[in-house]
Amino acid sequence: MSSIKVTPIKSLNAVIEVPGDKSISHRAAIMAGLADGVTQIDNYLPSEDCLCTLEAMASLGVQYEVLERLEGYGPTSLRIYGQAMQLNAPDVEIDCGNSGTGMRLLAGVLAAQPFQSTLTGDESLQSRPMGRIMTPLSMMGARIEAAGEKEGCAPMILGGSAERLQAIHYDMPMASAQVKSAVLLAGLFAEYETSVRQPAETRDHTERIFDHFQIDSTIDGHRIAVHGGQIPMANDLYIPGDISSAAFWLVAAAAMPGAELKIKKVGLNPTRKAVVDVLIRMGADIRVDMISEDSGEPYGDLTVIGGTLQGTEILPEEVPNLIDEIPVLAVAGALAEGRMVIRNASELRVKESDRISTVVTNLRAMGAEVEEFDDGMEITGGRPLHAAELESYDDHRIAMSFIIAGLFAEGETVVHNTDFINTSYPGFQHDLEKVMNPKPHFAIAIDGPAASGKSTVARRLAEKLGLIMINTGAMYRAIAWASIQHGIDASDTEGVIAMLDRIDLRCGVRDRGSIILVDGVDAGDALREDAVNSRVSAIAAIPEVRRLLVEKQRDYLELGSLVMEGRDIGSVVFPDTPYKLYVDASEEVRLARRSAEGLADVVSQRDKEDSSRKTSPLVVAEGATVIDSSEMTIEEVVDEAMSILKSKGL
Template sequence: MTTTFTVEAGGSLLGSLRVPGDKSISHRSIMLGALAEGRTTITGFLDGEDCLATLAAFQDMGVPIERPESNTVIVDGVGLTGLKPPSGPLDMGNSGTAMRLMCGVLAGQDFDSTLVGDASLNRRPMRRVTEPLARMGARIDTEDDGTPPLRIHGGQRLRGQEHALAVASAQVKSALLLAGLWSEGETCVTEPAPTRDHTERMLRGFGCPVRRDRGTACVTGGGPLRAGSVDIPADISSAAFFMVGASIAQGSDMLLRHVGVNPTRTGVIDILRLMGASIEVLDRHEIGGEPVADLRVRWAPLKGIAIPRELVPLAIDEFPALFVAAACAEGKTVLTGAEELRVKESDRIQVMADGLAVLGVDCEVLPDGLRIQGRPTLAGGEVRSHGDHRIAMAFAMAALRADAAVTIRDCDNVATSFPDFARLARHAGLGITAA
């Protein structure tokens, strides 16, 4: 049996809440804390299945990690040369971030290792990271079609390289920069468009100089990492569902507290504002090198837009929620330049189009995006998330504008990024039950 969400039609979102910690930063805090010298204390850690898979992998490689209370982790780092051979394959569960970043970490070790994942992760393309790592000297075997399991041969001599990425990908960039910690000379990665820069910020926080020149980031191998404290802000990708819900449901007024507003992640705010959303950014400040703020979101009539291509990489994980906003907007919304959505936990373009069609929304599937004709009221119905956490949560918010209940099947994987979603959504006013 799998979890099913049933969401009552209509309603509004009200009040104040803090969504769980940022998944991207949680992954990286465990990795860098494990590779640092000394004790790192992490607060605000996301206790979701994806990040717990990363934590368990480093425990299996001999890193002492304690969890004294919920959302707090203490990591006693072993340094860049202190990891031990794991007892067996390292299971990354559903996390593409963990698998791709771990490729960079493990490529520099002196022992062999294997990365595996669940059925969804084992279908995702990995050559985009294994091929540039191979040019640095890594040896990583994939299945014939470039998918996991990944078998990483230890004891390789890595050399710094200049990489020009064909596709903007924070995961690939991060894997290459992490491999650069064990490489001779300088490793530089140039992106065709900006992507999230948590790795660069956190490397600096752990004492590794990162040289940045416009769209290029560089690290030099050989230097140690220094332990410290990490305060993880609330995840803007999780906050996005409540931002969209409050924007589409008349009478809504939500305050989302302590949200990470890193400028490489705020495309969802920019896109919603272009559509006419009422979003105030309050009490902006920095925590550990990451900008955070409170977001006040109130209902406002939305209008369809052509989403600017330069904003696509800055909102790539938020498009399932944004598609729901487009379905409730007046007029037509067009997204192009988002081929990356085809190779997420699901084909998010096709899966969202199929589900929106069930709710009565006219969608045209494009090779690299969607054309969505908004409507005043959505229909109810039953949709499938295809095991994709962001699809499930997006359709839960769609019920706020439906004329009948919305049922979402196969929602187990919501626990990968937002284990308390149903309870927090009920607290805000969504009529959701999980069974």
């Protein structure tokens, strides 16, 4: 039985990429297994829960091939070979582990099968109510029996009838995405149209993944319907990061004045991002940058600037889409000023633990003022938290919520029995370590001649590693552009030097990339114009220009670890960094690249000017590894660079 110890932190500055969405991963494994054809899934969540669902489909005859895996956990990229709705009888009981989602969704599929199967799970799962799905599935004609020690609980014995399920319309007595999904999945095997009406909006991953796999469904307000007899068609998908996992870090950063946190590629499904809305209502400074809507699921980056939170009331209509995040929002309430009211949340009583009771117990143990109700709690914030020894109650979200609380509590907080964290967030301890013990900032230096591909490689590496990316060439181009604006010829060295004292040159970071302002103006695309290209080497050769910009380039390291590209980064700017690369390519290839960009650089002339200048000439820095990109794709160069950096200890 493992425990995690945490002590308070004074600052939080990090970039985190949480694992793939748990709800989507369950559905992806099931739908890909039912589909006709081969589906590649990227960023699959390798948690114990989702691995159980994947193995459940495998026990039903679905084959899969692992392409990438997270060491110590399981696959993150895989191909699933669909069975076109024709599943095989399992040889053994299907173990769903701790996953209520996996069990309820699989029940919808297995209830429709002509063979009998048994769904079971761990002690916690066998205590959770399954009657809520048994009722509608029985109405469809399914053979289903709960054989657990507790009434209406797993193990569940399903299927085994030669009769096809009958379509129904089901008015759901409670808002539950799992019940809705179980009925709709069963409806794929039924005759005619099966429909459900939910009393309130719930997460819509099933509807979205139906559409992705070309299953026709009808959505009319809170009514969702699907016709039986359809066969899903294989379709590759990318699973965004899980916002429920991101919620822990959102609360930590939002409640810590001066913190700055970026969470990359996190799912922003409108039916899931209520946690962001509540935190913003509490006064959190959160910026949402949308990236894409691959596979029907929107995702983007979240940037949080820490401050002081105010308590709020979670609205009844928000509860169904916040049910997983309420424990950590309760922690936010304890850290906030004023009252935090959470009601209409009796569903919390039948999760992995009684989350109303466990949250209240742990908050009180840390000194918070909490009143418990049958359907929620009220927290009076503002009292300092103190360290305590806490139980996780075998509940992953309770464990992580109170680890976050421990980051704000005086003393050493210990949370016991934390192994269950792996049911939803493999790698949590790695990210916690990143927050609690940030490493000293470091620089990856990438040098190379014009058009060698170093800028693109640097950008891709920065994205992969979550680092700041600095294009030093843009800084020299900014000075060249300024000289044009001031009417100074590039050959007028004294004039350029005098200009440096007159202009206001500011270098900063925006969206993890460098930004250079000259007299408050961002020249943007103008920095790539031919007039700038023709003089930038001459400007960069002026010692006073280089001294000024090298100083500013070194200052960037104070803002965070970075990837910096240029022509003297490894030799002059950061000569002591162990992470040095020199990206090269033949003159012919580089000339073709410039031409393809519509630019008129004479690369041979640039090479001569850059290599022969007296101050900081272009050289292969001592200790740098050369990568010749002439015959390589960008992806191959980036992979090679990552391999080299890892070999250097990154």
